[in-house]
Amino acid sequence: ALRDGRDEAERMRRSFAERREAGLAILRDIPGIRVADPDGAFYFYVSYDPGTAEPAQELAMRLLEDHGVAVVPGTAFDPVHGHHSFRISYACDVQDLRDGIARIGEALSSSPAQP
Secondary structure (H helix, E strand, C coil), X not given: CHXXXXXXXXXXXXXXXHHHHHHHHHHCCCCCEEECCCCCCCEEEXXXXXXXXXXXXXXXXXXXXXXXXXXXXXXXCCCCCHHHEEEXXXXXXXXXXXXXXXXXXXXXXXXXXXX
């Protein structure tokens, strides 16, 4: 029983590492955003310049309503400085993660804040 538990934990660790690396690679290819390496959690914290997209609260609503992607606005974590950031969970299937981040990239490239 103990060995099976360790094997399962290792399988989960590898799965999260795969999702983390896949998500980081895609996010880092999206112009106008910055993403910190996750440190012990299964979330990406993404920041962007004001000219890249609307404030986080409005962007989160547009992503959900128009692109079917849920993110948490940065203001939920930092009401003062989180207006141009959001958090994404990578506790999902790796293909769903890839698809969702691709939709975020599409949304940012067609953002109302873009000139």
